[in-house]
Amino acid sequence: MGGRNPGAMDLLLARQNADGGFGFRAGQSSWLEPTAWAALALYGRPEMDRAMAWLGPMQLAGGAWPASPNAQRESWATSLAILLKCLRGEFDASWRKAVGWLISGEARRIPDPSWLDRLLHKEDAVVQDRSLRGWPWTPGAAGWIEPTVHAVRALDHSRPRYGGAALAEKIEMGERMILDRQCRDGGWNYGNKRVLGEDLDSFPECTALGLIGLCRHRGPQVERGIACALGHWSRAPRGLAQALLRVALRMHGVAFADRPVEVSGRTDTTVLALALIGEPEGAWRQWKGGAA
Amino acid sequence: MNRREWMACGLAAAGAACAQRRPQPWPRKEPVFVLKAESYERELAGEIRRAVEAAGIAVLGKKVLLKPNLVEFSRATAINTHPVFIAAVMEALLSLGAADVRIGEGPGHRRDTWTLAEEAGCFEAIPRFEDRFIDLNRDDVERVGELGEWGPLWAPRSLLAADLIVSLPKLKTHHWAGATLSMKNLFGTVPGSLYGWPKNVLHHYGIDASIVKLAEIWAPKTVAIVDGIVGMEGNGPIQGKPRKAGVIVAGANLPAVDATCCRLMGIDPGRVNFLAMSQHLGPADAAWIEQHGERPETLRQDFELMPMWSFLRAPKG
Numbered sequence: 001m002g003g004r005n006p007g008a009m010d011l012l013l014a015r016q017n018a019d020g021g022f023g024f025r026a027g028q029s030s031w032l033e034p035t036a037w038a039a040l041a042l043y044g045r046p047e048m049d050r051a052m053a054w055l056g057p058m059q060l061a062g063g064a065w066p067a068s069p070n071a072q073r074e075s076w077a078t079s080l081a082i083l084l085k086c087l088r089g090e091f092d093a094s095w096r097k098a099v100g101w102l103i104s105g106e107a108r109r110i111p112d113p114s115w116l117d118r119l120l121h122k123e124d125a126v127v128q129d130r131s132l133r134g135w136p137w138t139p140g141a142a143g144w145i146e147p148t149v150h151a152v153r154a155l156d157h158s159r160p161r162y163g164g165a166a167l168a169e170k171i172e173m174g175e176r177m178i179l180d181r182q183c184r185d186g187g188w189n190y191g192n193k194r195v196l197g198e199d200l201d202s203f204p205e206c207t208a209l210g211l212i213g214l215c216r217h218r219g220p221q222v223e224r225g226i227a228c229a230l231g232h233w234s235r236a237p238r239g240l241a242q243a244l245l246r247v248a249l250r251m252h253g254v255a256f257a258d259r260p261v262e263v264s265g266r267t268d269t270t271v272l273a274l275a276l277i278g279e280p281e282g283a284w285r286q287w288k289g290g291a292a
Numbered sequence: 293m294n295r296r297e298w299m300a301c302g303l304a305a306a307g308a309a310c311a312q313r314r315p316q317p318w319p320r321k322e323p324v325f326v327l328k329a330e331s332y333e334r335e336l337a338g339e340i341r342r343a344v345e346a347a348g349i350a351v352l353g354k355k356v357l358l359k360p361n362l363v364e365f366s367r368a369t370a371i372n373t374h375p376v377f378i379a380a381v382m383e384a385l386l387s388l389g390a391a392d393v394r395i396g397e398g399p400g401h402r403r404d405t406w407t408l409a410e411e412a413g414c415f416e417a418i419p420r421f422e423d424r425f426i427d428l429n430r431d432d433v434e435r436v437g438e439l440g441e442w443g444p445l446w447a448p449r450s451l452l453a454a455d456l457i458v459s460l461p462k463l464k465t466h467h468w469a470g471a472t473l474s475m476k477n478l479f480g481t482v483p484g485s486l487y488g489w490p491k492n493v494l495h496h497y498g499i500d501a502s503i504v505k506l507a508e509i510w511a512p513k514t515v516a517i518v519d520g521i522v523g524m525e526g527n528g529p530i531q532g533k534p535r536k537a538g539v540i541v542a543g544a545n546l547p548a549v550d551a552t553c554c555r556l557m558g559i560d561p562g563r564v565n566f567l568a569m570s571q572h573l574g575p576a577d578a579a580w581i582e583q584h585g586e587r588p589e590t591l592r593q594d595f596e597l598m599p600m601w602s603f604l605r606a607p608k609g
Contacts, residue, residue: 024430024485031430033485067486070433071446076488108496137488138442141496144488146403190401190489196467196598198531205403240404266422268406268430 005260005275012038012272013047020050022269030054031068036080037273043087043283052088055081059094063101076137078102079150086157087286099158102151103170107133107143127194132177134191144191145181145206148174149213156216157289178213179221186228204232208244215251215288226254238262240271246278251288315562315577322574323348324543324552325584326591329521336380336540340517341387343542346584349515352389357426357454358382361461361477362397363529365411370522370534373460375417377519381460382418395421396450398428398480400490401530405429426450429484436509439502442493447509451481457514459546463523463537463553468499470564470601471557472529473550474516478506500566504573507546511573516549517542520556525595537593539586547574548581558594560606 015022015038021030022038032055039051059065064074065081078098085095110130117124134143135151152174155167183193187202188210194200207229214222226249233245233256243261261275277283325347327339344351358381360373382393395418402408405427414421431448439445451457459474466472479502482491494502507514520539526532539556543549547570551561554576561567561576568576575581597604 024427028430029432031485068433071435071444071486073443073486075486136492138486138493140442141488141492144490144492147488196527198527200531203402238410239407241407266406268404268427271404 005263005279008261008263008267008272008275011263011265011267012041012269012276015269015272016047016050017054020052020054022051024269026265029069032058032065032075032077033067033080034269034273036077036084037270037277039084040080040087040283040287041273041276043286052084055084056094059098063094063097063099064105065098074101074105074139076135076147076150079135079147079154082154083150083157083287086154086161091161095158096162099155099162099167102135102154103166105135105139106170107136108140109133110142123194123197125196126192128192129177129180132173132180134174134177143177145178145188145213146190146209148177149209152178152213153215153287153289175214175217178210179217182210182221182225183228185231186224187232188225202228202232204229204235204237204241205244207232208241208248211248211252212244212287215248216290222252226252230254230256233257240268240274243271243274243278247274247282247284247287250278250280250284315575315579316571318571318575318577318580321580321582322543322545322548323582323584324541324545324548326552326556326586326588327540327542328538328586328591329540330538332374332376332521336377337383337387340380340540340542341384343517343540343585344384344388347515347542347544349542349544351385351456353391354455355392355453356385356390356394356456356458357451358385358393358395358458358460359477359480360395360397361472361480361529362399362405362408362412362414364399364401365408366530369530369532370462370524371530372412373462373519374521375413377521378414378460379418381458381517382424385458390456394424394426394450394454396426396428396431396448396481398448398482398484400479400484403484403489428481429489431483433483433486437505439493439497439505442497445505445509446483446486447481448483451510455513457510459514459516461516461518462529463518463520463539463541463557464528465525465532465557465559465595465597465601466528467598467601468495469503469566470604471550471554471559473553474514474518474546475503475507475550475566475570478503478510478514481506481510500569503566504569507570507573511546514546515542515544516546518549518553520553523557523595525557525597527598533596535593535595537591537595539591545574547571547576551576551578552581552583552588554604555588555606556591556593558592558606559597559604563604
């Protein structure tokens with residue numbers, strides 16, 4: 001799956017640590033997030049097996065994965081591990097435990113404004129549907145776009161084998177949360193569309209993520225999101241934004257003037273991997289799942 | 293100011309007055325240097341060197357990590373520590389005998405730190421930026437403390453390896469904290485790879501409490517040099533308006549530096565909660581700050597404050 005960006009593939013392969021995992025940069029110890037993206041980019045190759053062999057034993061007793069062996073705490077990137085296990089057909093006890101953890105790991109509900117707040121302020125400090133909690137970056141915190149997107153994709157891949165109404169409800173809640181946080185310009189940022197009476201702009205990388213989370217959706221809001229993504233694309237983004245926009249636009253079947261992501265020795269491993277995932281024959285199809 | 297804003301302001305002022313703590317005595321006067329600097333065009337390194345020496349900041353033989361404020365980039369405003377300013381500090385510290393100077397930042401909103409640094413002009417303005425820069429969001433980590441119910445606080449190893457950290461904030465007002473200066477700038481030391489974008493646990497733990505917690509951890513080896521040449525007023529730290537303040541502020545005691553910056557912005561530091569909460573780390577009271585260079589009251593410019601923060605305004609004279 002080297003595709004049109006063999007430089008990125010060579011750099012990525014050279015980054016694999018002896019333990020099978022990947023760091024964010026060359027020579028760094030292995031972390032879950034870069035290892036997961038690298039594994040997806042290496043889908044179907046033996047190097048993916050080595051990455052999964054590092055990742056597997058890291059799982060915590062409660063079902064989640066830590067972000068790093070040095071930080072033994074449940075991480076948002078557990079969703080990426082679940083996605084990979086689904087793609088490999090590993091619907092085992094470890095997968096079931098992880099999905100159970102993710103389903104029970106809803107974000108904290110931000111308290112509704114008090115009567116005093118309502119008296120003093122024309123609108124909430126942060127405008128959002130507080131019932132749509134999404135998923136947090138860290139357990140127990142508020143929900144944000146990116147961890148919600150990854151949770152939705154992981155649960156969507158798990159749905160055929162895990163079953164149950166709770167999982168389906170969680171996917172629906174996550175998708176509605178993503179739609180609710182859409183910025184006025186049609187895209188997404190990290191998850192605040194309006195704060196203290198001002199509309200916030202979208203970011204290209206988060207707009208791409210919003211569309212990835214909604215890759216099975218159609219409708220006017222998604223169309224606005226795609227239009228915004230194409231607007232971001234026309235401004236020639238680089239790095240992570242470019243890599244994720246390519247994935248998102250391909251998932252939605254949108255024609256665009258593609259160009260490979262420029263990479264170098266200092267490019268973050270996640271960007272290297274996502275650059276490869278977004279190639280025409282890259283693993284974006286597997287990430288989307290179903291009939292791409 | 294409309295009726296709602298007037299009521300909000302009145303209640304906030306009343307609350308702040310109730311919560312205001314009496315300034316505590318501090319064992320010595322902390323030196324803070326205030327320097328006039330009209331633009332980024334002039335030769336800054338020499339001036340910064342003078343400020344560093346006058347503020348009693350020792351760098352000889354030290355491995356230094358500069359911590360600028362890189363948040364988001366917009367050509368329309370002044371969000372980030374200016375890259376020319378970062379380069380000038382680097383040059384000044386190397387000329388004073390620093391063994392090594394690196395630059396590290398972990399932005400709170402943008403995932404792609406390198407691209408943000410590129411957009412902000414760091415590659416152009418800072419010699420060998422690529423070799424010197426560390427993405428603190430993705431560094432290896434060590435546990436350095438606790439955030440109460442939110443669990444352990446991990447920190448980038450590069451910070452622990454540095455002998456001296458230099459916080460290089462932008463002089464800005466802040467919509468959740470009132471002001472963002474050398475202590476609030478330490479939010480960028482919290483690794484996003486663990487805590488996310490934004491680093492939401494810091495908000496849940498409490499913004500002021502997090503500012504103090506991070507200052508408690510890093511203050512013993514952290515000094516500050518503030519980019520106040522062009523600051524930001526109003527709805528900072530991102531959506532505010534640029535404000536030409538024409539100052540650089542330097543000092544080894546973070547609360548003393550931040551209090552001086554508040555005075556320059558027309559803010560009463562005694563009403564800023566995180567300064568009231570950090571009296572065990574340094575003084576906000578002018579009686580315990582030894583001002584060098586320009587006097588803050590002569591360079592004071594009243595930065596625009598959001599209505600909810602208007603109670604922070606210092607009385608004139």
